[in-house]
Amino acid sequence: MMRLIIIDGLDGAGKDTHANLIRDRYLEKGDNVILRSHPESDNSYGINAKVSLLGEGKINYIKATIYYALDVMRSIKIYHGRGDTLIFVRYLMGVAYLPMPLAKIFYGFFSKILPTSEYMFFLDVEPEESLRRIATRAEKEMFENYEDLLKVRKKALKLANNWNIINTSRSIEEVQEQIDRILDNLDNGKKNRETDTISTGN
Numbered sequence: 001m002m003r004l005i006i007i008d009g010l011d012g013a014g015k016d017t018h019a020n021l022i023r024d025r026y027l028e029k030g031d032n033v034i035l036r037s038h039p040e041s042d043n044s045y046g047i048n049a050k051v052s053l054l055g056e057g058k059i060n061y062i063k064a065t066i067y068y069a070l071d072v073m074r075s076i077k078i079y080h081g082r083g084d085t086l087i088f089v090r091y092l093m094g095v096a097y098l099p100m101p102l103a104k105i106f107y108g109f110f111s112k113i114l115p116t117s118e119y120m121f122f123l124d125v126e127p128e129e130s131l132r133r134i135a136t137r138a139e140k141e142m143f144e145n146y147e148d149l150l151k152v153r154k155k156a157l158k159l160a161n162n163w164n165i166i167n168t169s170r171s172i173e174e175v176q177e178q179i180d181r182i183l184d185n186l187d188n189g190k191k192n193r194e195t196d197t198i199s200t201g202n
Contacts, residue, residue: 018123
């Protein structure tokens with residue numbers, strides 16, 4: 001059975017850093033691991049989403065949202081069901097950039113039609129810390145300002161009531177230690193369920 005791990009959160013929360021550490025964890029266990037960090041640069045949807053995010057105005061806002069969703073759905077179509085562990089970075093929480101109540105409506109819709117799992121992590125960080133971390137980046141996306149980060153964080157935390165919410169204001173090592181503990185518990189539960197299925201012959 002494939003393990004689907006979802007890593008989401010604000011810009012600067014450490015999504016790619018911890019996704020790579022999780023990938024290394026399962027590679028060391030001998031898993032075939034696939035990591036997709038959206039928007040990806042290996043297809044036109046991801047490229048256009050990134051270009052739109054670097055633009056300004058309502059048109060780019062709409063284009064970024066559409067292209068991002070298409071990039072995620074492309075990844076699902078191609079990679080879901082392949083490998084032992086599939087890691088998606090930036091997934092359902094893209095809807096948190098939409099205004100309420102649209103964010104809630106679209107989250108409910110996509111969470112029903114897209115694959116989800118117990119392995120969903122929302123990496124949380126205060127907007128001030130997020131801005132401090134992304135200040136060194138060469139490129140600035142349209143939502144990377146205090147007001148938008150504050151609004152998006154508030155909406156995302158409301159939507160993530162069944163996620164594993166991780167405070168990433170601490171060191172990378174401390175954060176990853178907490179993530180690893182959760183992964184250990186989930187993996188052990190998964191093994192127990194598989195053993196029960198085999199023993200009952202179902």
